[in-house]
Each structure stands twice: as C-alpha cells, then as structure tokens.
Amino acid sequence: MACHLDQAFVIRFEEWRALYLCSNPIPKFIHFTSNEILLRAFEGKDRVHIIDFDIKQGLQWPSLFQSLASRTNPPSHVRITGVGESKQELNETGDRLAGFAEALNLPFEFHPVVDRLEDVRLWMLHVKDKESVAVNCIFQLHKTLYDGSGGALRDFLGLIRSTNPSIVLMAEQEAEHNELSLETRVSNSLRYYSAIFDSIDYSLPLDSPVRMKVEEMFAREIRNIIACEGSDRVERHESFEKWRRRMEQGGFRCVGISEREMLQSQMLLKMYSCENYSVSKRGQDAALTLSWLDQPLYTVSAWTQVDVAGSSSSFSLPS
Numbered sequence: 249m250a251c252h253l254d255q256a257f258v259i260r261f262e263e264w265r266a267l268y269l270c271s272n273p274i275p276k277f278i279h280f281t282s283n284e285i286l287l288r289a290f291e292g293k294d295r296v297h298i299i300d301f302d303i304k305q306g307l308q309w310p311s312l313f314q315s316l317a318s319r320t321n322p323p324s325h326v327r328i329t330g331v332g333e334s335k336q337e338l339n340e341t342g343d344r345l346a347g348f349a350e351a352l353n354l355p356f357e358f359h360p361v362v363d364r365l366e367d368v369r370l371w372m373l374h375v376k377d378k379e380s381v382a383v384n385c386i387f388q389l390h391k392t393l394y395d396g397s398g399g400a401l402r403d404f405l406g407l408i409r410s411t412n413p414s415i416v417l418m419a420e421q422e423a424e425h426n427e428l429s430l431e432t433r434v435s436n437s438l439r440y441y442s443a444i445f446d447s448i449d450y451s452l453p454l455d456s457p458v459r460m461k462v463e464e465m466f467a468r469e470i471r472n473i474i475a476c477e478g479s480d481r482v483e484r485h486e487s488f489e490k491w492r493r494r495m496e497q498g499g500f501r502c503v504g505i506s507e508r509e510m511l512q513s514q515m516l517l518k519m520y521s522c523e524n525y526s527v528s529k530r531g532q533d534a535a536l537t538l539s540w541l542d543q544p545l546y547t548v549s550a551w552t553q554v555d556v557a558g559s560s561s562s563f564s565l566p567s
Contacts, residue, residue: 330360
C-alpha cells in the first residue's frame with residue numbers, strides 16, 4: 249500500500265523530475281538522510297511543524313509521512329509551512345500532500361507562504377505554542393551570502409532562531425564556489441561539475457530528454473557562478489567547515505550524524521549498484537557527505553539552537 253501511494257504521488261510531478269529522482273541517488277540521499285534526522289527529532293512529539301523554505305513540489309515529504317503514520321503513537325497533528333514564490337505551485341503542492349496524508353490517516357495542515365526568501369517574516373510562518381518546530385533549509389543558505397557583509401545570512405538565521413526550532417536541517421553543495429578570484433571559481437567549478445556530469449553519464453543515456461533538463465539545471469548554476477557578481481551571483485557554495493563556522497557564529501550547534509543515518513545512506517547507494525558513489529562522515533561525525541569517486545558533492549547536517557547561557561536544546565545525538 250505504501251509503495252503504491254508513493255509511486256502515485258511521484259508520477260504526478262513533471263516527468264523529468266520524477267525520472268531523475270529514480271535514476272540518481274543524489275535527491276534520495278538528501279531527502280532520506282534529512283528525514284531520518286527529523287524522525288529522531290520528532291520522537292515522542294504530539295504536534296509537529298515543518299517550515300520548508302523552498303518546498304517546490306514537496307518530494308521530500310511522502311516518505312516522512314509514511315514513517316510518522318506507521319509509529320505506534322503517531323503525532324496528532326502534522327503541519328508544513330511551505331515557502332515559495334509561485335502561489336499556484338504552492339497550492340498544488342499543498343493539495344497533493346493533503347491527499348497523501350489523508351490516505352495515511354495522518355492529520356495534516358498545509359500553510360503556504362508566497363514570498364521571496366529574504367522577505368519572509370516570523371508572523372508569516374504561524375508558529376504556535378506546543379509545537380515541535382523543524383526548519384528545512386535545502387540549498388537555501390548559500391543564497392544569503394551575496395552581500396559580502398554577512399548581514400543577509402545573520403538576518404535569516406535570526407528568523408530561524410525566532411521560530412525556536414527543535415532542529416534545523418541543512419543541505420549544501422560540498423564545494424568552494426564563493427571565492428573572490430574568478431580563476432579559482434572556474435577551476436573549482438570545473439572539478440566539481442566534471443564529477444556531477446560523470447554521475448549523470450552513469451544515470452541517464454545521452455539522448456534522454458530528462459538528461460537535457462538536468463544538464464540545463466546545472467548549466468544555470470555554472471553560468472551564475474562564473475558570469476555573475478554582486479547580488480546577481482547567488483550560487484555561492486561553500487564547504488561544510490566554512491558553514492560550520494558561520495552557523496556557530498549565528499548561534500547554532502551541530503548535533504551530529506548517527507550510525508542509523510550512515511547505514512541507511514549506504515543501503516540506499518547499494519540500490520543503484522554503482523561503486524563510484526560513497527558516503528562518509530565529515531568533521532568528527534558532524535555531517536554526512538555524498539561523493540562521486542574522490543569528489544565530495546553534497547553534505548547534509550543538522551543543527552540546534554544555542555541559548556544565551558551557552559547550552560543547546562534537548563535534541564542530541566543518541567549514544
């Protein structure tokens with residue numbers, strides 16, 4: 249039943265997105281690893297609220313719904329606040345997620361926020377008392393580095409802190425594409441995207457229309473990294489160690505990766521029968537990185553807020 253529902257949910261999306269999701273482990277690595285961390289954070293919680301700052305079609309959430317609904321004591325209420333710039337896309341995503349949750353008998357509410365990331369304010373997010381709040385930042389934080397002074401990132405992290413989150417999920421490209429030197433950015437991009445396109449070669453045939461769409465997506469990233477400056481350059485990817493310093497300066501502590509998430513990611517890669525992919529812990533078990541051969545590609549990490557006394561929330565890495 250669960251597999252049938254999941255498949256029905258996916259094929260409603262644009263064909264190329266669905267096929268890429270099935271043919272390449274990158275999206276599943278990011279979504280499933282993040283969801284495993286969320287399940288830890290939501291253990292024993294009755295009312296849960298996920299704030300997704302770039303929800304798009306909501307591909308991440310069906311598997312989480314299934315896991316929550318299968319618990320002995322599932323939450324009595326699940327709410328997702330989805331942020332995006334298209335009202336139509338948000339409404340369609342909300343309707344699909346509501347239908348999926350209903351099929352699982354999972355009490356669900358969707359709250360759309362139609363606005364740009366930098367214009368979102370706390371009152372728009374409708375955070376309520378007695379909710380366990382999780383903030384989902386998938387490929388969003390690097391877009392706040394455009395101003396050079398760090399003000400945009402500080403403001404965004406301040407907004408996240410104001411929601412009093414139990415957990416903050418972060419996924420970013422494991423790359424150095426935010427260097428001042430154009431020559432360095434070109435060199436780093438060449439190495440990084442060579443590995444990306446090698447992985448696409450393995451996943452999709454040359455004449456695949458899905459491949460064309462995926463290559464166009466990465467081409468836009470490369471063009472922005474190389475050809476744009478100032479506020480126009482939003483693809484400012486940085487390594488996990490740099491993000492760790494930024495997050496700690498912003499009042500957050502990394503909660504680490506458990507063996508469960510590591511093992512689950514390794515099992516996921518076995519489904520694709522490709523030894524060129526690997527997963528490894530980064531920064532003393534602080535984060536989990538997916539690599540193609542010797543090139544790190546994407547890193548998933550989780551963070552909790554540090555209060556003024558220097559302690560953090562009750563969420564912690566299991567022993």
